[in-house]
Amino acid sequence: MRLYVTGGNGFVGSNIVKVALERYNAAVFSTVHSRLPEGAPDLEYAPVNMVDPQQVLNSVRTFQPNAIIHAAILNNFELMYQDRKLAWQAYVDSTRFLVRAANEVGAKIILVSSDWVFDGTQVDADEFTPPNPINLYGVLKLVAETVVTETAENGAVARVSAVNGVHWFQPNSPLTQNVGLGNMIPAVVNALQRGQRFSVWEGDINMHATPGLASECAEMMLRIIQRDCRGIFHCCCGQRVGRMELAKAAAKIFGLDAGLLQTGPPDWSGMVGVPVPCDTSMSARYTAEQLDYTLPDINRILQIYHRQLETGRLETQTG
Numbered sequence: 637m638r639l640y641v642t643g644g645n646g647f648v649g650s651n652i653v654k655v656a657l658e659r660y661n662a663a664v665f666s667t668v669h670s671r672l673p674e675g676a677p678d679l680e681y682a683p684v685n686m687v688d689p690q691q692v693l694n695s696v697r698t699f700q701p702n703a704i705i706h707a708a709i710l711n712n713f714e715l716m717y718q719d720r721k722l723a724w725q726a727y728v729d730s731t732r733f734l735v736r737a738a739n740e741v742g743a744k745i746i747l748v749s750s751d752w753v754f755d756g757t758q759v760d761a762d763e764f765t766p767p768n769p770i771n772l773y774g775v776l777k778l779v780a781e782t783v784v785t786e787t788a789e790n791g792a793v794a795r796v797s798a799v800n801g802v803h804w805f806q807p808n809s810p811l812t813q814n815v816g817l818g819n820m821i822p823a824v825v826n827a828l829q830r831g832q833r834f835s836v837w838e839g840d841i842n843m844h845a846t847p848g849l850a851s852e853c854a855e856m857m858l859r860i861i862q863r864d865c866r867g868i869f870h871c872c873c874g875q876r877v878g879r880m881e882l883a884k885a886a887a888k889i890f891g892l893d894a895g896l897l898q899t900g901p902p903d904w905s906g907m908v909g910v911p912v913p914c915d916t917s918m919s920a921r922y923t924a925e926q927l928d929y930t931l932p933d934i935n936r937i938l939q940i941y942h943r944q945l946e947t948g949r950l951e952t953q954t955g
């Protein structure tokens with residue numbers, strides 16, 4: 637397999653690269669933007685700005701992938717709301733450029749999307765539930781999904797949700813709680829390991845989701861490629877959880893003091909005035925069937941994450 641990844645040095649991207657290299661023996665190319673990936677000697681990379689159509693096309697033509705995973709993202713809500721054109725370019729135009737390039741070289745393309753395409757009033761939205769985003773990020777993700785489903789000759793959408801896990805190329809970057817449920821587990825573990833109290837936010841934020849472990853999300857994406865699946869897929873775990881339930885489960889699996897957990901108001905820094913979907917839990921049963929994959933529950937995810945931290949090595953459910 638020849639896999640071209642955008643944002644391979646980001647959090648989710650680093651897991652895609654790691655799983656592709658170590659479990660699928662793939663030749664992998666990643667775009668780089670403002671930082672170089674550290675710690676992946678077998679990875680090919682070059683600077684590519686995803687909003688530059690010529691850079692995208694040239695790099696795809698040079699590498700000649702048979703699959704592309706678009707994981708890069710402008711990860712800055714404040715900037716997205718201030719500069720809507722830039723946001724549109726980063727989410728929608730970049731996807732269009734990559735689809736064109738994929739169609740030209742005959743590659744499959746997977747767009748990494750999000751549970752935030754849903755409005756947060758539905759429990760267990762499945763792969764066929766019509767989305768109804770309530771903020772700019774969700775709208776842009778949905779438009780980008782539509783670009784893939786309508787114009788890619790061989791396309792798939794991989795919606796991830798509340799992603800937790802190891803950032804393989806920046807293992808020491810601080811992962812903090814946010815109004816989504818991503819990073820919640822590392823944030824809780826870091827605080828409790830230091831004996832610090834941890835305030836689990838309560839409010840008009842993302843209170844429930846079906847979290848994903850980044851390496852398991854990556855494993856599911858690689859199976860989408862290997863089995864040549866097309867359409868929309870939910871790459872998350874098989875259990876809906878709330879914030880406090882997730883924090884307590886993390887404390888238990890890591891053997892930490894759950895008595896240090898308390899509730900408190902959210903910090904809205906960088907997100908002031910942005911509506912956030914409340915319950916973005918997704919059903920991934922259809923995806924699991926298509927991929928012949930067993931959806932892990934929260935405890936299983938936590939156990940795998942615990943072992944990854946202990947050993948510093950990639951481990952997935954299947955080896």
Ligand SMILES: NC(=O)c1ccc[n+]([C@@H]2O[C@H](COP(=O)([O-])OP(=O)(O)OC[C@H]3O[C@@H](n4cnc5c(N)ncnc54)[C@H](OP(=O)(O)O)[C@@H]3O)[C@@H](O)[C@H]2O)c1
Pocket residue numbers: 642643644645646647648649667668669670671672684685686687706707708709710711748749750751796797798799800816817818819
């Ligand atoms: N994390 C979650 O909980 C979560 C939840 C739902 C969906 N997702 C989706 O998962 C995907 C990855 O998210 P993440 O959490 O891994 O984000 P991340 O860690 O912020 O990574 C983003 C990546 O995009 C790259 N990038 C930014 N601007 C670029 C540009 N103009 N051209 C090329 N590359 C550019 C960044 O490179 P530099 O760092 O070098 O600038 C970085 O490698 C996104 O599609 C996101 O919507 C994530």
